[in-house]
Amino acid sequence: xxxxxxxxxxxxxxxxxxxxxxxxxxxxxxxxxxxxxxxxxxxxxxxxxxxxxxxxxxxxxxxxxxxxxxxxxxxxxxxxxxxxxxxxxxxxxxxxxxxxxxxxxxxxxxxxxxxxxxxxxxxxxxxxxxxxxxxxxxxxxxxxxxxxxxxxxxxxxxxxxxxxxxxxxxxxxxxxxxxxxxxxxxxxxxxxxxxxxxxxxx
Amino acid sequence: xxxxxxxxxxxxxxxxxxxxxxxxxxxxxxxxxxxxxxxxxxxxxxxxxxxxxxxxxxxxxxxxxxxxxxxxxxxxxxxxxxxxxxxxxxxxxxxxxxxxxxxxxxxxxxxxxxxxxxxxxxxxxxxxxxxxxxxxxxxxxxxxxxxxxxxxxxxxxxxxxxxxxxxxxxxxxxxxxxxxxxxxxxxxxxxxxxxxxxxxxxxxxxxxxxxxxxxxxxxxxxxxxxxxxx
Amino acid sequence: xxxxxxxxxxxxxxxxxxxxxxxxxxxxxxxxxxxxxxxxxxxxxxxxxxxxxxxxxxxxxxxxxxxxxxxxxxxxxxxxxxxxxxxxxxxxxxxxxxxxxxxxxxxxxxxxxxxxxxxxxxxxxxxxxxxxxxxxxxxxxxxxxxxxxxxxxxxxxxxxxxxxxxxxxxxxxxxxxxxxxxxxxxxxxxxxxxxxxxxxxxxxxxxxxxxxxxxxxxxxxxxxxxxxxxxxxxxxxxxxxxxxxxxxxxxxxxxxxxxxxxxxxxxxxxxxxxxxxxxxxxxxxxxxxxxxxxxxxxxxxxxxxxxxxxxxxxxxxxxxxxxxxxxxxxxxxxxxxxxxxxxxxxxxxxxxxxxxxxxxxxxxxxxxxxxxxxxxxxxxxxxxxxxxxxxxxxxxxxxxxxxxxxxxxxxxxxxxxxxxxxxxxxxxxxxxxxxxxxxxxxxxxxxxxxxxxxxxxxxxxxxxxxxxxxx
Numbered sequence: 001x002x003x004x005x006x007x008x009x010x011x012x013x014x015x016x017x018x019x020x021x022x023x024x025x026x027x028x029x030x031x032x033x034x035x036x037x038x039x040x041x042x043x044x045x046x047x048x049x050x051x052x053x054x055x056x057x058x059x060x061x062x063x064x065x066x067x068x069x070x071x072x073x074x075x076x077x078x079x080x081x082x083x084x085x086x087x088x089x090x091x092x093x094x095x096x097x098x099x100x101x102x103x104x105x106x107x108x109x110x111x112x113x114x115x116x117x118x119x120x121x122x123x124x125x126x127x128x129x130x131x132x133x134x135x136x137x138x139x140x141x142x143x144x145x146x147x148x149x150x151x152x153x154x155x156x157x158x159x160x161x162x163x164x165x166x167x168x169x170x171x172x173x174x175x176x177x178x179x180x181x182x183x184x185x186x187x188x189x190x191x192x193x194x195x196x197x198x199x200x201x202x
Numbered sequence: 203x204x205x206x207x208x209x210x211x212x213x214x215x216x217x218x219x220x221x222x223x224x225x226x227x228x229x230x231x232x233x234x235x236x237x238x239x240x241x242x243x244x245x246x247x248x249x250x251x252x253x254x255x256x257x258x259x260x261x262x263x264x265x266x267x268x269x270x271x272x273x274x275x276x277x278x279x280x281x282x283x284x285x286x287x288x289x290x291x292x293x294x295x296x297x298x299x300x301x302x303x304x305x306x307x308x309x310x311x312x313x314x315x316x317x318x319x320x321x322x323x324x325x326x327x328x329x330x331x332x333x334x335x336x337x338x339x340x341x342x343x344x345x346x347x348x349x350x351x352x353x354x355x356x357x358x359x360x361x362x363x364x365x366x367x368x369x370x371x372x373x374x375x376x377x378x379x380x381x382x383x384x385x386x387x388x389x390x391x392x393x394x395x396x397x398x399x400x401x402x403x404x405x406x407x408x409x410x411x412x413x414x415x416x417x418x419x420x421x422x423x424x425x426x427x428x429x430x431x432x
Numbered sequence: 433x434x435x436x437x438x439x440x441x442x443x444x445x446x447x448x449x450x451x452x453x454x455x456x457x458x459x460x461x462x463x464x465x466x467x468x469x470x471x472x473x474x475x476x477x478x479x480x481x482x483x484x485x486x487x488x489x490x491x492x493x494x495x496x497x498x499x500x501x502x503x504x505x506x507x508x509x510x511x512x513x514x515x516x517x518x519x520x521x522x523x524x525x526x527x528x529x530x531x532x533x534x535x536x537x538x539x540x541x542x543x544x545x546x547x548x549x550x551x552x553x554x555x556x557x558x559x560x561x562x563x564x565x566x567x568x569x570x571x572x573x574x575x576x577x578x579x580x581x582x583x584x585x586x587x588x589x590x591x592x593x594x595x596x597x598x599x600x601x602x603x604x605x606x607x608x609x610x611x612x613x614x615x616x617x618x619x620x621x622x623x624x625x626x627x628x629x630x631x632x633x634x635x636x637x638x639x640x641x642x643x644x645x646x647x648x649x650x651x652x653x654x655x656x657x658x659x660x661x662x663x664x665x666x667x668x669x670x671x672x673x674x675x676x677x678x679x680x681x682x683x684x685x686x687x688x689x690x691x692x693x694x695x696x697x698x699x700x701x702x703x704x705x706x707x708x709x710x711x712x713x714x715x716x717x718x719x720x721x722x723x724x725x726x727x728x729x730x731x732x733x734x735x736x737x738x739x740x741x742x743x744x745x746x747x748x749x750x751x752x753x754x755x756x757x758x759x760x761x762x763x764x765x766x767x768x769x770x771x772x773x774x775x776x777x778x779x780x781x782x783x784x785x786x787x788x789x790x791x792x793x794x795x796x797x798x799x800x801x802x803x804x805x806x807x808x809x810x811x812x813x814x815x816x817x818x819x820x821x822x823x824x825x826x827x828x829x830x831x832x833x834x835x836x837x838x839x840x841x842x843x844x845x846x847x848x849x850x851x852x853x854x855x856x857x858x859x860x861x862x863x864x865x866x867x868x869x870x871x872x873x874x875x876x877x878x879x880x881x882x883x884x885x886x887x888x889x890x891x892x893x894x895x896x897x898x899x900x901x902x903x
Contacts, residue, residue, distance in 0.1 A: 017661055018665055021584075021665065023511075023512050023582060023586035024508075024511040024512055024514075024652075024656075025656070026586065026651075026652070026655045026656065026661070026662065027655075027661035027662070028661055028662045028664075028665040028668075029661050029662065029663055029664060029665065030664075030665060030666070031663055031664040031665075031666070031667070031720075032664070032666060033664060033666055033667045033670060033713075034667075034716060037667075037709055037712065037713065037716060040708075040709050041674075041706075041709035041710070044705050044706045044708060044709060045706055047702075047705070048702040048703075048705075048706060051698070051701075051702055052698055052699075052702060055694070055698055056694075056695055056698065063694060064689065064694050075840065075844055076844075078840065078842070078843075078844040079843065079844035082842055082843045082844060086843075115850060116850070165845065165846075165849070166845070166846075166849040166850075168843060168845065
């Protein structure tokens with residue numbers, strides 16, 4: 001038996017036990033609170049009025065509104081910088097046309113279509129909640145820029161989601177390239193025609 | 203302070219007085235909640251009124267209670283925070299005045315799925331029907347459980363008057379006519395919705411099924427604010 | 433001289449109930465952990481994630497931890513007051529009433545009967561029953577204090593007092609609702625106010641159901657197991673009162689950046705930070721009490737459990753204030769980081785303190801030896817490794833998803849506009865978390881086997897402990 005085991009209560013130091021504190025054999029030392037603990041506690045308490053006044057009175061700490069508006073300004077700046085460095089003119093018939101019939105654009109468009117469009121237009125664009133995109137009938141026109149506008153801004157009253165914030169100009173053009181590539185494919189389960197008979201260059 | 207906590211100090215005295223000790227504890231515990239809660243009740247400026255926010259229609263209310271029953275709130279928040287990424291993803295951040303009729307509030311604490319605060323009008327009715335029946339049919343790779351029973355279980359509306367009377371007594375401004383006509387009103391809205399779903403190529407017989415109430419509720423979410431700008 | 437015989441039978445009841453409900457609650461936890469990466473595990477209407485998750489949380493908090501703290505309170509209060517519980521009848525009413533409430537929860541929650549308020553999902557008839565049972569428990573406890581034979585109350589009793597009165601206040605405050613049917617009610621408050629009340633309750637359920645009773649438990653069972661005096665009486669006083677006063681204010685940190693006014697969230701945050709040291713006061717008093725007894729850890733699975741438990745208490749109560757800081761919360765909130773934090777506290781602190789207590793109590797309550805020290809040691813390691821896997825998986829899932837949600841590309845567009853992309857990314861972490869959870873559950877099963885075998889090998893009918901006191 002080591003000394004420690006035989007007399008555990010005095011093995012650490014000469015800490016004072018508090019006389020009279022014995023509860024079912026549990027005793028208590030009269031140790032002071034650790035200094036670092038006290039000072040950390042005091043520091044947290046002192047910091048409280050600084051923070052409260054900083055946010056809600058003197059404004060040297062950002063509030064929700066401060067953070068939101070500065071981050072929004074930063075975002076606008078990024079967009080402006082990007083636009084300046086990569087000027088993308090608004091899509092036109094001329095800017096979209098070169099995308100069509102290019103295999104790699106069709107392939108990229110197909111991937112985008114299955115991610116974003118298939119949920120409403122069907123996996124093969126046969127039409128589901130949204131219309132069939134493989135036939136000759138179009139509700140909102142059939143020029144490349146008609147398609148581009150619908151993809152960009154959506155048709156809210158019919159449930160078509162605007163994708164302008166999600167897909168960039170090139171991606172939207174790739175989706176159009178894909179749609180052009182499946183024209184007349186007559187997929188199984190194709191939805192009945194809707195809208196006007198229209199060819200791309202009407 | 204040191205006198206209070208030292209050996210055989212004042213604190214030692216109250217250790218022998220359980221009643222006093224308990225009363226002091228209760229006082230300590232009540233202070234924080236009271237100081238924080240009272241201004242939320244008494245100061246109207248904390249929850250600015252938005253005039254276009256109106257109570258749920260009877261069918262939406264029934265749908266909301268189904269949303270609660272299925273525990274949707276465990277995975278979907280209804281609270282868009284004022285961050286630029288959330289504004290991009292979900293729309294304008296949520297305002298205090300938008301949930302004044304929400305009993306209970308359903309802001310949630312976890313987004314296993316996306317926020318739904320402004321899901322209203324984002325997808326067609328039929329999209330929601332298909333999504334509930336089989337989430338992967340509309341959202342490939344989704345981890346959401348299917349809720350196909352909503353398409354087959356009959357929607358119970360007969361408890362609506364009692365529910366609306368309860369809400370009215372708590373402060374929701376339903377009129378007596380609203381309450382008396384609640385079942386009829388809910389049926390009319392349900393039939394309308396079901397017709398639209400069927401017209402889009404969806405199932406034909408949903409007018410008396412739970413799903414229409416859930417869709418009605420979801421399509422309402424977050425739309426009160428846009429009513430204001432239009 | 434007269435003999436005071438303690439009511440240890442009620443403690444045996446609660447200890448057995450703890451093990452049973454712990455197993456059930458963790459089993460449901462494992463099922464819902466499987467449902468996240470594998471949706472096919474949603475087994476129809478009554479066993480889908482949305483209905484089972486509240487069952488899991490209610491079972492582990494109110495059934496597993498609840499029965500454990502009642503066992504701890506009944507065992508230690510009688511010894512600290514040198515008095516038998518005031519009324520055996522009230523003790524039994526408390527026990528059976530509580531088990532009835534748990535069974536009611538296990539039936540109503542899968543049926544979809546829920547208030548929709550987190551950790552307070554049970555509908556009003558059960559809420560009324562909880563209030564009744566709790567009041568009987570409180571009366572029995574306070575009348576025991578009244579008939580005590582020890583002049584002063586030890587620190588463990590202070591924490592029990594805080595627990596009993598505050599849980600009553602919180603439960604009643606958050607359950608104020610108007611019934612509109614047998615199992616349907618609408619809360620008295622709506623929207624912002626309801627949100628505030630809910631998290632005043634929710635946060636302080638953590639404080640006064642999962643912290644203060646466990647500190648009381650620690651103050652009794654740790655010095656008993658270590659056979660060492662408590663480190664500092666003065667620290668006990670200061671950290672007790674500061675916890676009791678400060679904790680309540682911290683609730684709104686659960687509502688950072690929501691529609692609750694920012695000043696309330698600011699208060700929630702600064703009080704959370706002020707709480708850091710008071711919480712660590714408990715950790716210090718626990719760990720420093722072991723000074724001079726560290727060598728005992730080698731042979732005592734009980735002390736090992738306590739060291740892990742107290743260490744995780746310290747970690748969670750550092751992480752809590754950290755997560756309350758608005759800018760950190762902006763990243764962590766709504767992600768699995770929060771879930772990881774909750775489980776670091778629940779698995780690490782609550783679980784291990786309960787396991788330590790049960791391994792210490794088993795031989796004493798049944799007057800025998802623990803059936804297998806080796807299996808208890810294996811439980812310690814399996815549980816520790818499982819818990820670490822669990823929290824690491826969720827920390828990385830939470831941070832990953834939080835960062836993906838806010839990522840913008842050079843063009844100023846969201847990098848992951850499709851929410852699904854951020855889900856696919858963390859599914860592997862959900863599998864790791866399931867493995868961690870299953871390991872922890874395995875430990876719980878080991879405890880169950882050890883308990884059954886210990887009870888079966890006990891030679892005679894267990895007898896209750898007694899002391900002699902001055903007449």
